Amino acid sequence: MDEKQKRGLLLAVAFLLPLVFVMVVFVSTYIPSRTLSTDYNFVYAICSEGRAPYSYYCSNHLRNLYTIENGRLTENEIPADLDSDNDGVSDRNENYRTRLFLHNNTSNSSEEISLTEAQRLTLDDRLTSPDGVAVEWQYTSGGNFFPFVRYSSNYGYFLTQGNARKEIDLINESQRSYYQNDFMFLGWVIPQ
């Protein structure tokens, strides 16, 4: 290899090294995320109305209110004296308003449904869908890197399978800040 070829090789490596790294990271993260999907839609509840969307104990109320029994959504009676967030105000007087949504994974959009409509659906409340996908809250503050400081972060609900993850657009997502407690995953919709 003569001097000119060596310099050519050095130039190619110097120029391509960062680009190849970016492409490798892209291929190993973006493509699995794009191809991640599930055949099963899911139902979720939010309880942000009447309270700030980042109410810490709103999800306790949701857990008390909704259960899945034999594949059907059941709305439970909340005891009159139950105070799930221990703030001295009973849950009945907290002014919580819950809403139910059916999330379509194909269009990545949510549609509000009534309790009656939700109760007609067969739900599987396991964490993973029958085809192995989960709905998870993730918060990543990996924005800071040497030698720069970047205060951005990434958070929200994701469809996950192994290392692959795909962000899902839920109702009220933009107001949720980085708390996740106004949300309750109820179950995967099992086709009849």
Place this chain on the structure above:
Amino acid sequence: MNKQELLAELSRQLKDGAITEADIQEVLTTEASSEAQPAGNALHHSSLLPASIVTRLLFVIGAIFIALGILYLIAQLWDDLGSLARIAVTLGVGMTFAACGSWIMHLDQDRELGSAFHGIGGFIIPGGALVTLDEMGANFDSSWPVTLTIGMVFGFYALLAWYHRRVILSFFAFANGTAFIYLLMDSLLPVIYENVFDYLTMCLGISYILFAQLFRDSWNERLVPLLLFFGAIGLYGAAFIQVWDSLIFEMLYPFLAFGGMVLSVSVLSSRITLTVSTLAVIAYVIYFTAEYFADSIGWPIALILLGFTVIGIGYFSIRLNRKYLQS
């Protein structure tokens, strides 16, 4: 080599950019001062500070004043300006300076003056391009518009550097190219993944060092110290961040740092990388002592041992410098 051949060769080298007018000016100045001194004349001012350096310094100071003045003026008028006027006073002014710089370089009458114009333009154009993007109503929900804009600025300066073969243009190509790579990563990833930007910084550090090797004895020679410094800082700094969280990096880092010292004297012949890699070794020793020995032997003893170790590493580094790099 006769006079004609000598002039033809000089002309060719000037055209290639291997020699600049500043180099010739420097030779003439040195010759003039060396002739003047034996004659017993009073010490000529130019022998202390060559005219070309004074000129260059004045151009740089002037360029900084002009750039600051323009920025201050734009800031004062900003709220009263419409979209077109905002684009005109940012991107328009930057492009005008760049065009003047290129024109002066093309005329080849005073290339340093051309660099000063390009220096002003280079600081204004990226901001101007982003102002243009904003005024055109680009959607900033995604970082793609900014990425593509900075990518275009990088392409612009890469082409200018290739055409004019001037260091100032290479500098802006590197600055915008580096920003473009980070932005490209940010745009391509669907979500932020921890540490990938640190790994990218390491890749860029290696890339800078390779470019520095490539630029030795070329028209980009003056970029070499800058590239070596930022390359080594990027590589060792980003790798050191990983040491805290990753066992693999914790084990590899000392080899990387000592390897850097060896490469600094054997391949790179660079005091800059030797200094940075020495600091990397010292940083690792401090980390290692604090992590594994401070609790067992106590901080006072650990600090004494640490002090001796740091002195030893420093002495070793100075010995390497004297033995291999002093010449």
